[in-house]
Amino acid sequence: MDMSQQAAMTDGEVKKIDMEAGKITLKHGDIKHMDMPGMTMVFTARDKRLLVNVKPGDKVKFMVVNEGGKMVVTDIQPAR
Numbered sequence: 560m561d562m563s564q565q566a567a568m569t570d571g572e573v574k575k576i577d578m579e580a581g582k583i584t585l586k587h588g589d590i591k592h593m594d595m596p597g598m599t600m601v602f603t604a605r606d607k608r609l610l611v612n613v614k615p616g617d618k619v620k621f622m623v624v625n626e627g628g629k630m631v632v633t634d635i636q637p638a639r
């Protein structure tokens with residue numbers, strides 16, 4: 560696997576959280592392992608519990624994977 564394709568934490572800012580649907584809107588920086596430039600978009604949380612510790616306006620670092628075309632957040636932490 561090429562180093563640039565390896566999954567890594569991405570910088571983001573929380574815009575909106577939909578606890579019911581388990582979705583989070585993030586303004587994110589470049590996601591190198593997905594060849595995706597920065598943008599604001601909706602992600603699905605793998606586990607709704609990932610969303611309890613963050614709120615709109617928070618700067619975060621998050622891990623995202625592509626699961627059959629669906630962007631799934633597998634980890635999210637406050638940025639330091």
Ligand SMILES: [Cu+2]
Binds near residue numbers: 587595596597599
């Ligand atoms: Cu995006």
